[in-house]
Amino acid sequence: METVFLDLNGVHALYRQGYFDADATLDTQTSLLLWDCHDLGLKNCRSLILDAKRGVIISDKESTRLVNQFIKRQPVGLLLARCLISPLAKKPPCLPYVWGKILLVPLSGYTRHPTSWLRLDHVDYNYFVDPTHIAIIFDHDPKTRFILPINKKTYLCNLKTTATIYYRLRQLIHELSSAFDLTTKTTPLYYLDEQLERTFSLATLFDDYLLMVISLIYREHGITTENEAKLIKDHLRQKYDHL
Known part of the structure; x- marks a missing residue:
């Protein structure tokens, strides 16, 4: 199995493989990973997009802007997620975007500043290599694993928030389906x-x-x-x- 590390050297290697797209956006079907590069000093690169069809895309847009552009094209934004999670949260959580099959999850504890994002719905398998790294295998390529640096506690907290929103939405849909045949x-x-x-x-x-x-x-x-x-x-x- 091929292993791709997203440490500093690994990100630079992906950057050399990628191509610049001034109009880069996150694709609903094929985007897998949005990696924050705003402080790495790479030319025309504030973000890297890993895409199942398009490969590695270099963007001069910060991750926050790319995610907001993605959300703007969806039927609903983050207001619904905030309403679903706020009554259960002791403090404002780091919100993922959850709608239908789309699970776009932040990898850090903040989202109003640039951070990396993972399309969890495209993850076939994942496991912790150690408390500061997680291995991700995407469903489109079972022969490649990506090792991502993360904070385990933060990552698990974000997963819990994502699961809560997802299941509350599923519950709502089930109740609507029961009421309207x-x-x-x-x-x-x-x-x-x-x-x-x-x-x-x-x-x-x-x-x-x-x-x-x-x-x-x-x-x-x-x-x-x-x-x-x-x-x-x-x-x-x-x-x-x-x-």
Whole structure:
């Protein structure tokens, strides 16, 4: 089995293998690992993206920017994850991005500053080599293992946060599935206009729900200005829906 170390020498070796892409982004299907390089002094390289199809991509964007761009393209941002985990956390956790099969997990204890990220849903097998290194084998290439420097305690804490969000979402989906039987078209509403179905999106649903909650809170205090409620909603999304 080939072993790739992501220590200083290993990252430099990957950098020499990679190619620069000014428009680099994280791909929903094929991105495996986002490695923070902002303080290594590599030319045009603040991040390295390991991709199952495209290989090693060099980006001059910091990891935080790449992750925020990725989240922005998804149906929901981090606001939902914050709502799910906050009641259970004694202190604000280091949030992963969890939605459907996507598990994008930070490898350090902070995310508002550049850090490395792992697509956990593409990990076939992993184990601790020692308390400061973990071996990762991705599902697309079982013959290669990557040795990543990590803090074991922080990594396990981030995994626990990821699992909590994932299972709470699964529980929510199960409850919705039980309430709405969508396996057959037995409902009298199955003839709903196709154009309405095409324009519906999860992002719109969450936006409308957030605005409704804020409007209700304002109404409780005698304030009914919808523009003001919308301003608060936009402010909340800007502040909490990304890193």
